Amino acid sequence: xxxxxxxxxxxxxxIGSGPCGADTLPTHRVPAVLAVEAASEAxxxxxxxxxxxxxVVLDADGAVIAAxxxxxxxxxxxxxxxxxxxxxxxxxxxxxxxAQRAKGEDSIAPLAKLPHVMFFGGGVVIKLGNxxxxxxxxxxxxxxxxxxxxxxxxxAKIRDRLK
Numbered sequence: 001x002x003x004x005x006x007x008x009x010x011x012x013x014x015i016g017s018g019p020c021g022a023d024t025l026p027t028h029r030v031p032a033v034l035a036v037e038a039a040s041e042a043x044x045x046x047x048x049x050x051x052x053x054x055x056v057v058l059d060a061d062g063a064v065i066a067a068x069x070x071x072x073x074x075x076x077x078x079x080x081x082x083x084x085x086x087x088x089x090x091x092x093x094x095x096x097x098x099a100q101r102a103k104g105e106d107s108i109a110p111l112a113k114l115p116h117v118m119f120f121g122g123g124v125v126i127k128l129g130n131x132x133x134x135x136x137x138x139x140x141x142x143x144x145x146x147x148x149x150x151x152x153x154x155x156a157k158i159r160d161r162l163k
Contacts, residue, residue, distance in 0.1 A: 028163075121144025122151055
């Protein structure tokens with residue numbers, strides 16, 4: 001056992017961190033109250049246009065902070081809004097941009113076979129500076145651009161209060 005610990009310590013020291021000197025990783029989180037507000041705003045924005053929408057906000061790890069299903073939104077929109085947000089936070093990019101990459105020469109389309117990955121507009125990454133702190137996914141409007149606009153409206157509602 002002593003040899004294993006000594007070897008572990010030597011390897012960790014060689015790569016620049018060890019069990020005794022490891023720092024914690026600083027992270028930021030989207031507060032639940034803001035997540036609910038962003039999801040509600042995304043739904044309200046789509047409702048103004050006559051669309052029934054669902055919005056889901058995830059943290060940086062892909063865990064649900066808030067999910068709001070708008071009045072009359074199809075049950076499937078819960079899954080698709082989640083998967084758009086999951087894809088966005090996982091790839092650290094908006095899904096509308098990822099959808100374009102899925103069509104290109106170096107297509108990422110095969111990755112859509114992974115669980116919860118959906119290359120379809122409506123997933124918007126939430127960043128604080130360069131740090132990805134979450135994502136919002138919207139689903140229910142009759143088109144990816146419309147879902148994307150509603151998700152962006154939700155993010156715009158809270159963006160200036162993220163610290």
